[in-house]
Amino acid sequence: MFKLPEQSKLFELLRGRKPDGVFFDLDGTLFERENMLHEAIAQEVRHAIEYHIRPQGLRRVHPHQVDAAYFIEHFSGAGIRDIYGNILEKTGISKEHYSYNQFSQFVGQNLDRLLQEAQEGLSEPAKEQGVGLLTSCAYDTLDFIRNIMDVPVGLGSNGSCLNISLIADCTGLSDFCCRDAYNVVSGDSDFAPKPAPDMLARLAKNADIKPDQNQKYPYSLFTGNAPSDMRAAKAAGMIAVGILEAAKPEDRGILHKSLKKAGADIIFERMDNFYDALIALHQQLQPVVRPVRSEPVYTFPVPVSIGTPAYEA
Known part of the structure; x- marks a missing residue:
């Protein structure tokens, strides 16, 4: 579990509110084709x-x-x-x-x-064993975002539509990306690939997320493992989340520097660290329920008549 300051950073980046959407690069972040x-x-x-x-x-x-x-x-x-x-x-x-x-x-x-x-x-x-998935907690992370936090999820990759859709469908990852629309966007669509922001803007549009007055998405997260992912996130005005898990342990220091240089706002070594931070964020966002104080009930003795008692004749 990440230390409290690291978990709190996500809360600070979102300025104390729930994210509008959480989007992921697919190949190299959730899946290794x-x-x-x-x-x-x-x-x-x-x-x-x-x-x-x-x-x-x-x-x-x-x-x-x-x-x-x-x-x-x-x-x-x-x-x-x-x-x-x-x-x-x-x-x-x-x-x-x-x-x-x-x-x-x-x-x-x-x-x-x-x-x-x-x-x-x-x-x-x-599929049940997670063949091809980079991390065993990929399903748990997407399920938590989609069904517990009630936040839209989307997948975006520079790969071809056929390959990316097959990966998303065969692994079951696309099951978490279907709210009102199928939200898996690929690199051979009609817009520029990452590091351009077009793909991320399409993910946000598919999730019915409206941009701000500057056409940015400051309350959405994009998670990836490459500098191009971080640059795309910053260009779209999203919070850039880096994941080092795909790199060999001896290469993670170099990758960390590359992601930071490309604009990463927060970097996690593994996906389960990101999952822990999301859980902490969700807990921080819950309203504080204070116990209702019950007013004390005071009872008074029945007043006694002080006059001359009445006697039967």
């Missing part, structure tokens, strides 16, 4: 090596040598060149038989399809 992407690439490359590009006389690649689990374990966050090098090492194929250009061209041509297939393959059990 590289995990899904590498799984799909690994499966495709394995089949390609086995059935299409295996040179004559080269030993057949055993399926378990280049499988999805291996890539998920070793290449979360790795670049395409790292994956290529490992494929050569695991399969014994030489660069002459399968060049990096061939591999990168294959990945580039099939990227959207690979990602789509990976996301569409999410089963209900996998």
Whole structure:
């Protein structure tokens, strides 16, 4: 749990009122699609090596040598060149038989399809386990904002509409973004991507949040993991919330400085720290119920007649 001063900072940034909306970057903040992407690439490359590009006389690649689990374990966050090098090492194929250009061209041509297939393959059990989510408290955080605080939620990403909508729907994150309208906005819509403020303004509009006289949204939060997210938030006049969770522990200090330089108003190491701060904010916003003081009831003895008592004759 964050210390009281950190939790109070969110209250101060909102000037003691409930936020109008809380919006999130998707890829890298709530979800890491590289995990899904590498799984799909690994499966495709394995089949390609086995059935299409295996040179004559080269030993057949055993399926378990280049499988999805291996890539998920070793290449979360790795670049395409790292994956290529490992494929050569695991399969014994030489660069002459399968060049990096061939591999990168294959990945580039099939990227959207690979990602789509990976996301569409999410089963209900996998969805329940939070596959692909960066943090186990993503559902709890969005649920708390939407259903306890009664504040609109929206997701915005520079990724393509197909991929972002698939991620949001397959993971169930979009369930928290449907109040009066489906509020998942992607980068291939009719407005400039982040760090321009257009996407954030659309999220606010979808949530029926009106801008102030300067066309800004000072009581809305935008949460992200990249400097472009912070710049977009500041350009839209929103409170910029940085999350460091996607970065490796040794890189978080550098990312913290980058987010701060880009205009972050408040930065949390993990999503559950942000969740704790929201809980504290909600508690601070609750009206203080004071016990009603009951007025004391005074009782007086029945007055006694002082005159001559009456006697029966």
